[in-house]
Amino acid sequence: MGVVPVLVWLGVTLGVALGSALLPLVSIELFLIGLVSQQPGLSAWMLGAVVAVGQVGGKLLYFLAARGSLRLPEFLHSRPRTAREPRPETRWTRMLARWRRLLEAVRRRCHRHPHWMTSTHAVSSVVGLPPxxxxxxxxxLAGMSIALxxxxxLTGRFLRFTALAASPALFAQWLH
Incomplete structure (x- = not known):
């Protein structure tokens, strides 16, 4: 395979990885398995690196928004209610209030135990659980440093997607 087709496939892979990081309905795992099945000459190492950069680059937007470093569009902000406008008590509002309390409790726990959040994020980046x-x-939300x-x-996603990109070749060797 020539240099130009490899660069084209790596560019497409970067785009799909970035898109799947921003829009979770796109599956980079299925794309990657299909790509290495159709283009076995592509390096699993390069694909793992490109997908890791795309995934972490896309998720960085969510991370910065959760930290408060990125200003969200106005329509995503909740509007304060006036004193004359009472909030009706419904099942939905009770459920939202419960979720807010749970999220606040998790955020406080993450601040108290920063190593817990680092290890959880590391396991998640490799295994995918928790999401x-x-x-x-x-x-x-926990205020993890951007560098960390x-x-x-990048390390976890690189390991995950390099192994995934190498899996069809390993499976084919195992069968023959």
Missing amino acids: FMATTVLAG FIGVG
Whole structure:
């Protein structure tokens, strides 16, 4: 395979990885398995690195928004209610209040135990459980440093997606 097709595939992979980080409905795992099945000449190391950069780059936006470093559009902010406008008590408002209390408790616990958040984010970046999106937001809420977030995320995502990119070739060797 020539240099230009490899660079094209790496560029497409970076775009899909970035898109899947921003829009979780896109599956980078399925794309990567399909790509290495159709283009076996691509290096698993390069694909793992490109996907890791795209994933962490996309999740960085969620991380910065959770930290409060990124200003969200106005329509995503809640509007304060006036004194004359009472909030109706419904099942939905009770559920939202419970979720807010739970999120606040998790945020306080993350501040008290910063190493807990780092290790949870590291495991999530490799295994995917708890979901990487959730630990990204929690890391931002906990005030994790950007350098630590990027370092842990890149390392874990690189390991995860390099192994995933190498898996079809390993499986094919095992069968023959």
